[in-house]
Amino acid sequence: MFAYILRRLVQVIPVFFGSTMLIYFLVFAMPGDPILALFGDKTPNPALLASLQAQYHLDQPFIVQYFYYIVGIFQGNMGVTFSGQSVNDVLARTLPVTGRLAIMAIAIEFILSIIIGTISALRKGGVFDNVSLIISLIFVAMPIFVLCFLAQYFLAIQLGWFRPTVGAQNDWGDLWLPAIVLGVSLYATSMRLMRGSVIDTLNMDWVRTAYSKGLSRRRVIPTHVLRNSLIPVITNSATNFGVLLVGATVTEAIFNIPGVGNTLFQATLRHEGPTIVSFVTVFVIIYVLVNLVVDLFYGLLDPRIRYVK
Secondary structure, three states, X not given: OHHHHHHHHHOHHHHHHHHHHHHHHHHHOOOOOHHHHHOOOOOOOHHHHHHHHHHOOXXXXXXXXXXXXXXXXXXOOOOEXXXXXXXXXXXXXXXXXXXXXXXXXXXXXXXXXXXXXHHHHHOOOOHHHHHXXXXXXXXXXXXXXXXXXXXXXXXXXXXXXXXXXXXXXXOHHHHHHHHHHHHHHHHHHHHHHHHHHHHHHHOOHHHHHHHHOOOOHHHHHHHHHHHHHOHHHHHHHHHHHHHHHHOOHHHHHHOOOOOXXXXXXXXXXXXXXXXXXXXXXHHHHHHHHHHHHHHHHHHHHOOOOOOOO
16 A cells, blocks of 8 residues: 555656646747736836846746746745735635635535435436436536526525625635535536446345345445445546636636636736746646545445555
């Protein structure tokens, strides 16, 4: 087990350098001068323009800029935005907001997919199964911005259950409406995975053996069926969690959430290389670690999985 964890952690090193270099190159290759764009229609003083370009190493070749960035990373300094803010401070301010939103959305997705998917599988071909499949198809086909506007209008404006926007107040209780929107939009795929997995597991030999030994359905379903049916759902939820950490840009924009998605979008418009690459670097590391934890969790769910040399 220790050797497996160590091997997975070592794999983070080439992923780290490869992803940061690729993203930095893409930002470097974007057309236009990001410093010049800050002045809009005004013509800046050439001396001031040269000073700002030198401050952010924009007058250096790509490999030199990347070297300065990597040195700063290992010193704990992710750089400075064009507005003069530390990228460390920006990340520390926005990541917790997006993290809370992602955790709430994944929890809602996970709970809905397990409950509805299991009931649909146990009642395969019934009314509940058909209705749940139709609803899941509707959520899969519906664009996220449409779902956001519908939730704002009916749940926030008409019924008054939630605030229509989040803004500066972004604690756990303030994120319920966007979390519900994201959770419901993601649950459809996980529910169908759970339904199919439960149906397959119900036909396995060990389930029939458990019934033949006289075990009740209440004992067989939670212990033998659900435990062995969760792996596809956990894999999908872990992937969704990584995607949400990158920032649900559309959802954050509609609900005015000061999270990672909005910040990363604005940084892309301003060609802020340090901000973009620093955010992506953190997300790559988090994504790899989340998948490592999920892989280790597989062994607890399925005894047949073992981590050997």
